[in-house]
Amino acid sequence: MQSSPPALTDENRVIETRKQAEVVHAKMNEKLIPTFKGTLQEQKVNVNSTEIPITIYTPVDVNKTKLVIFFHGGGFTVCSRKTHQTIVNVLADATKTIWISVEYRRGPEHKFPIWWEDACEVTRHILENKESYGVESSAKVGLAGDSAGAALSASICHTLKNIDFQILVFGIFDMRRTTPSYKEFVHPMYFLTPEMLDWLTSSAFRDTNDLTDPRASVLLKPSFENLPPCLLIPAELDPLRDDSYAYQKVLDDAGVKTKMVLIKGVIHGYFSVPDLLSIKDMTPETRLIIINSIYFKIKEFSKNLTNKNTNFHEVNGKISKIALMHQREKFAYAENNDLHVQIVHIPYKSENKDVEFVFTMILPNRRVQLDVVEQKLASQPDLMQKLLSHQNTRTEELHLYLPKFKMETTFELSDILQQLEMKDTFSSYKAHFTGSEAAATAVIITYHGPSLPPPQSIEFKADHPFLFFIRESRQNIVLFSGKFISPPINS
Template identity: 90%
Template structure:
């Protein structure tokens, strides 16, 4: 019998999680990197007796009347400028605006209020020296961030003057986590589990007293008057969602101009991986070199399906006998099957990994272990101890889809001319001679669907 590997220390867990975050972002965004034509410049800002790195992205044909200071998310612990540089570049190109991404120090090495002070002092420095960052002396300066970065942006707007606007993407505005959405989205499928939030909180803060500090929990501020206009962009399937609703309410009550754009059908974290948010269709099929397609003749259209709550439903159940990469995990008491796929795009590789609890093992127990120990999921997906075996595979036939419209949010991010039939300029696509009817964008629609059937 093999002994279980030693549990990760918190220090090692932080290191591994940061490494995985950078690898995942790099892979998911890799096809966007060559599309950026602007310039990247690295600088250091001296604050709080240390040097804070910043990255300045200047797009081609930049508008020097605006500048955006960006703070990345990651629970004040995990992510970095590197994980978020692609989305920063995308937004800078779309808005023709200089964006500056700040590498504030993170927990657990540097706990609250260190990271808050870093972000605040870097912002103060840029406000006082904005001409040296490539914009006019009269340029408007805004703050933007996602998740923890949105919390920093909102808090700094309470502290410093001369900030002209704020863009808050699925922010957390009360570290006590009391809004209803925290109870609504607890399943691991929503990514940001209670266990993960607990771990990030313990890594970023010294103790529970810090959670009620208004600098960290901006909803506890005594006043919300005279703040800059605020664009809030929550994700629909996110434990943090209702924080944005709560913050908009207190801002509205104080007379602050706000705009809410709810991104439907997405979970927390979607924002930093724009490489996955393509407005096109990719057909995925079973890889014929490894396994055969499921035969439609073998599909049982009235099979019993045992749900986690004990209910038995009638479903379409596909069947195939063949050889598959297979493994068992004794930590979770589950069986794992990896089904290789292929795409019309030869550069895209997919593997459909199925996890089946053993008999008498409750699904919610497996989910809780996966949520509390991210390294376990990494083991399952890494094909460790996998062997090829021949057996009967039964797979549920199902389809899921979601659609949301991005026109409003893109215009709120200052990409306005492209939607205006009089101002849009697409002469790089069509000539002025042929563009008599003024080519412009009417809508940007993002649609995603998953269709698992006998063909793929």
């Protein structure tokens, strides 16, 4: 870290943030956990006279030759086994492998090194008692985690020598935060702001001396030899991104087998698995959209209001064909004459009254290059906040044209693990992890409404590149940001 952490955080903020994290994941868990094809078992592990809760996910037809211990992210302060329940649920089911999710204690109530000791000692206990967790005594054990959980996984691999592999999703490996990506992604649109990182740091650590403890900052370890094979999965638009690059380099230099899979176009916190829904989960009136393990319900466009062969004008002057859905309806709308852009805020339908999610689009005039708009917004954070809020918006009837798009980047985890010579670890399944050029999984915007009213509406025609954001509108928190620059194949 480049400066001293601020004073002890207000615990009310911690409580409220934890509550929000639980709320936004509750609906997803409620929907998917009952579909888990196996058993969930709650147990506790005694660590220094403290009972640490764990959840054991045992799928049907489980392979007893392997086991994965999972540590959730959340800056060692927020999130829990519950917020990450869906992720572990799906991974265990897909891999036919027992996954154990650990509820280590968190700051500010329990600062470093308590949460590190909890994670390490639970891992040690499981390693020494494999058979009691449903696998063979010779079973291979891997560690996995996202963000802070990835940091824990990496660190424990240095301490305990019987780990067979590690999966590190957008991890933080040097708490001093000195890599270039921390300066590159400071804008609130990238979610993990310097202020948020300072707050989490002050909540999780006692003082700045803790930040240079190699248990917390694994890049400060004196040696990286003889570590287990490592899969690193950073997010492209993440302040933590360069930590993964740096960690891969020191592992490579030490002769450790590594694989890097950069998920392009996504911000920190993105960790999702596609195809979680079967066709029976879809109804004629709604579609379920999964975005970072959150469901959103939105109305549908009428099928007869889709132009299937519309021109889309790309940045390079190329014209592609795309299906454009269109509808006349009232939306929150604004214009900015300095940027020459239109802004529309499309609400998601939600049964959860504690949060309000909005899909916001910023559409430049066709004569204005999207990268010019991006540069201006990046240099003027206040302007970005203004555009993303409902400030200066008015309710207008729009003739709204939107591309129906599903933007994904998919990789096969099983193939990657085989490249890391972990063929026996995951061999009989294909687990898909999806990212997207638009920083959201399976973004499908569809509406259903009455027949078209008389004209007089403002045209909002997204037939050329645009920016989009998924926000919690009450607090104007950006969950995802991205840009649509060209139609996907088979759009």
